Amino acid sequence: MKLYVNNNLLLDNITIAESLKIRLVGLLNKKSLNENEGLLLKNCSLIHCFFMKFTxxxxxxxxxxxxxxxxxxxxxRIGKLVKNCTHVLELPEGMTTGIGIGDNIILEGEKNGKGQ
Structure with a gap:
């Protein structure tokens, strides 16, 4: 799945974690994130990085x-509890420099993380 910020392509390998199984595991089984990948946790407002190996x-x-x-x-560490947050996007370290508060995120594609 591709991720656009204000209509500009930022990443082209986003997985959507919709199932409970995928949301619970998240990025825990990874040693790192490639610079073009990320994870969108739908219906999630708080994250943690317990047992993770990378920032x-x-x-x-x-x-x-x-x-x-x-x-x-x-x-x-535990992430911040943000008012009105519905989804959390987890990206490689350093990939948010082109993202600002109020920006629109658009997802495009078929890939998901339903874990089936």
Missing amino acids: IEAVYLSKDMKVLYKETVKPW
């Missing part, structure tokens, strides 16, 4: 996919 960038989104907040989350 991520977290982008907190409203239900209409507007950026509410972004932060760097290191291993063994």
